[in-house]
Amino acid sequence: MTGFYVAAVAVVVSVAFGLYRALTDGRIRGARRRDAGLRLGAEQLGQELGSSATFVQFSSAVCAPCRTASRLLTDVVKDAPAVAHIEVDAETRLDLVEQLNITRTPTVVLLDRHGVIRHRIVGAPRKPDLLGALHEVLTDTAA
């Protein structure tokens, strides 16, 4: 009988966790308090920042949604020459992963033109959220 209860608990836990993730994954978050003042530059990323904004995407080989996120971001920055998309292999850049306390892939951080972290998206991002966050950073920059 114990095994039946363990199996039932496993089913409940998976459904609850799966639904929670489906609801919250990829939601845009403002910079958290520990991100305050954190900035990234070309010297850390090995690539020039965009002149108005930069999406920095942390990916890994064992991560299927990273491919989708990569395609999505490539598409988002395609028509915006002032916005850059930099993809970082989390495995080879554990230093950055530790510094930003990144726990899973994909994680996307949105930098403003000064390289300051403005938004964080953990999990597979959605296009409307990305565009919304980008718009916010861009309008802010223009002001």
Next chain:
Amino acid sequence: MSSPQPTSVPKPIDPRGPRFGAAITSVVLAVILILGPGLGALILLIIQTIAFGLGSVVGLAAQPYGLVYFRLVRPRLSPPSELEDPRPPRFAQTVGLIFALAGLIGLVAQLPVLFYIAVGFALVAALLNSVFNYCLGCELYLLGRRALGRPLARIVPANQS
């Protein structure tokens, strides 16, 4: 740095294969739990461990449930809309293998608590995978790397069939 993939990217696979396999795995693990410690659970768990082991160590092409999908199910379906990198599902097989081995140790050493916890976690992972197409590697790999602070990459070799 715009592309994180190593130079040798393994051949992409039909993503429905691993999900189909995870569904079978879920049923097998649930039956193992319900049977409880005993000969029946031992035999099923050995079979499941071998399945995980083949998928993890040899590659997804050798995973028995994947073979069932490829031989019997896929011919009846339309071609996949998108192909997927085999490394994420292979990592999931490795995680499953670790849980299954822990469960086996629990059975053999007569530690029922270990058996129930290990198989229970394996069932959660398999259900998340099959029902929600959940990416286990996305969550565990980086945490594991950060915790261990050394390369786990050799568990998931870059080149495979």
